[in-house]
Amino acid sequence: MIDEAERLRRWRLLVGGDDTADTTDTVSLSGDDERIDAAMAAVYDSHGPGESDRPRSAGLGASAPRVVGWLGDIRSYFPSPVVQVMQRDAVERLHLHQLLLEPELLDAVEPDVNLVATLISMSRLLPERSRATARSVVSKVVEQIERRIADRTRSAVHGALNRSARTRRPRRHTDIDWPRTISANLKNWLPEYRTVVPERLVGYGRRQNLVQRSVVVAIDQSGSMAESVVYAAIFGAVMASLRALRTSLVVFDTTVVDLTDQLHDPVELLFGTHLGGGTDINAAVAYCQDLITSPADSVFVLISDLYEGGIAGELLRRVNAMKLAGVQVIVLLALSDSGAPSYDRGHAAALEAIGVPAFACTPDAFPDLLACAIERGDIAAWAHRFRAAAGS
Incomplete structure (x- = not known):
């Protein structure tokens, strides 16, 4: 049982020390609790940083040393998943993007996918003194994700190829x-x-020693797709390591860039992307069509929120032509661990109407989806089962 004093202490840490709840007025904090309260106040103060007369208005200010100290505090008092959430909230709520250009700050952060997405979106702004540190941070996250997905992806692909053969x-x-x-x-x-x-x-x-399937992955580089870009690049690198697959990876905004020759180095590949800008999905699909020489043995994965800046009608015709030619077409609205993505529902419905389901997929589920496509399974049925299992 939690006694009344402990309950009030926890409530005080949750709501802060302002006048939002009279019951916390008599609760005093000391030692570690004060530092925990200050760490949360720096980000979640509802009054905004700079109003120093308020108990929860610490903020982080435009000071890299102060942010480094704050990062040290949250890593001392919170588990790693919570630290990653607080870091992301600090960058978004307090606009600390510029401070991420400082090497000492990058050394102090807890690396995660969101931080990598932020860094690659700022890659053109990174000063020379920060580039090596930024690459080190990105490399750590890439290695973590590869350990998580690589073996399962290889196993799923080999199993699917054996069954299909x-x-x-x-x-x-x-x-x-x-x-x-x-x-x-x-x-x-x-x-x-x-x-x-x-x-x-x-x-x-x-045919085990021959290329059995071609997989073409096209990734939307718009800012909202940042996390998906990170995961897709790493999956592309893992697939490229399999001799039985011929893997191509294309990124696009209003232009199309083929990064297939960089699949051996996902860190370099990520720094070769340029998040943000407009979107011409139709142009990307047209380019990918030319890469497919054997439709019946090909899988095309389009990862996009479907906000099309190009010719929407032509995009649908191209996707339908690929499907009718025998290509297994998959449209992912997101490849990430995040929640439901924002996407163009009209274009998603139009794709569904021609038998191409558009849905979000988690990285852990992607190997099974790829295996289904390689075996020429029913992608729509797989998507339905996945949605049901995810409760969406």
């Missing part, structure tokens, strides 16, 4: 997949002979 007419005895053959013929069990009659053979395909 099955044949019912294996030419050699060594090509027969006996466990799957037995499973497929259990109805033909003859108890008197204690054997299964294999009416249908299931064999391994013999």
Whole structure:
């Protein structure tokens, strides 16, 4: 049981020391509690920084040393996920973007996807003294995400390729997949002979050492897609490491840039993007169409909020033409851990009408989605199951 004094202490830390609640007037803080209160007040003071007569109006000011001290405090008193949220809120609420150009501040922050997105959006503004530190921060996050997704992505892709390469007419005895053959013929069990009659053979395909699928990923560089750009770049690098896939990665705003030759280095790739600006999705899709030479063996992933600055009607015709040619088309409104994205609902509905579902996907679910596409599964059904599981 939490006693009354502890309950009031927690409530005091939650609402602050102003006059929002009379019950907190008699609660005094000391030691660590004062520092916790000051750390939260610096960001979440409802009166805004600069009104120093208010108890919760500390702010962070335009001082890198002060921000570094604040970062040290929040890392001492809060777990890493909370630290990342508070950092993001501080940058957004207190407009600390300029301070992120300071090397000592970058050394002190807790690296996360949102910080990487902020840094790559500011990459052209980074002074020389901050570039090495910024790359180090981005590299740490890339390594963290690769550890999270790489093995699962490789396993999902290899499994999907093996399943899609099955044949019912294996030419050699060594090509027969006996466990799957037995499973497929259990109805033909003859108890008197204690054997299964294999009416249908299931064999391994013999293309494992060849490129079996082409995957083309097109990423919208508009500012709202920053987190998706980070994840897509890392997934692209992981897929590019698989010999059975031919992976192309294209980023676009009003221009289209092919970054396929940088997939070996996702950090360099991220610094090659330029977040913000307008959007011409139609031009990007047109470019990607030219990259696809074998539609039946190709997967096209468009990651965009669908706010089109180009020719919307032509965009739909191109996507429909790709689908009719046999390309597995996936449209992701976001590839991130964040909540429901903002997107053009009219264009999303138009895509749904031609049989191309548009939905947001988490990074942890993307390997299974990719496997479904490689096996030429029902993407719409997969999206429906994913939405249901996510409760959306």
